[in-house]
Amino acid sequence: GENVEQHPSTLSVQEGDSAVIKCTYSDSASNYFPWYKQELGKGPQLIIDIRSNVGEKKDQRIAVTLNKTAKHFSLHITETQPEDSAVYFCAASRTGGGNKLTFGTGTQLKVEL
C-alpha cells in the first residue's frame, strides 16, 4: 500500500518568513496530492491540492510543487502569519481502490511574532 513520509514534524518560523514542508510517497500510481490544515480542536481542512499532471500550483501565499520522478511534493507558505499556526498534513491517493487517501505524519507549524 501507499506510504507517505512527511518532514519536519515541527517547524517554527518568524512571522513574515517562509515555511516549507516536504513529503515523499511510495506508490508510483498515486496521482492526487492534497494538503490539509488542522487547527486546534478542529478537523483537517483542504487548503490546496495538485494532480500528477501538474508540477506546481499556487493559491495566494501557498504553493505546492510535485516531482513525480523523485516521488516527492512540497508545501510552501510565504509571508507567514500567526493564523498559519496549525498542523499540516500531506496526503496521496490514486484513482480507484476506493480512492483511499493516505496521510503523512503531520507537521506542527508555529509562527512566532
Added chain:
Amino acid sequence: DTAVSQTPKYLVTQMGNDKSIKCEQNLGHDTMYWYKQDSKKFLKIMFSYNNKELIINETVPNRFSPKSPDKAHLNLHINSLELGDSAVYFCASSQIMGSGANVLTFGAGSRLTVL
C-alpha cells in the same frame, strides 16, 4: 449548517464499556469515512462506505463496527473499549470530482477517553 456533524464531541468512559459515535453529512456526498487520530496526531483511515456499501476496511479490531443506514449517515460502534482506543475519531465525507480529485470534508472530531 454544519456540513459534517459528529456526536458526541467528547466521550469519557470506562474500559469494557460499549459506545457509539454518530456522523451525518448534508453535502450529498456518496462516500463517508472514519479516521482515527492518535496522541501523536497520526491520521489513520479505519473504514470507508460508498452509498452504504463498505469499500475500505483497514486492519481494525472487530470490536469496531461501522453502520451506514443511508448514504448521509455513518455511525461507529465500539465494543469492549480498551485504553488504546483513546483517540480523536474523525468522520469525513467526499465526492470524487470530475478531475478525479477526492476532496474530503471532515467533521470536528469526537474525543474518546477510556479510563
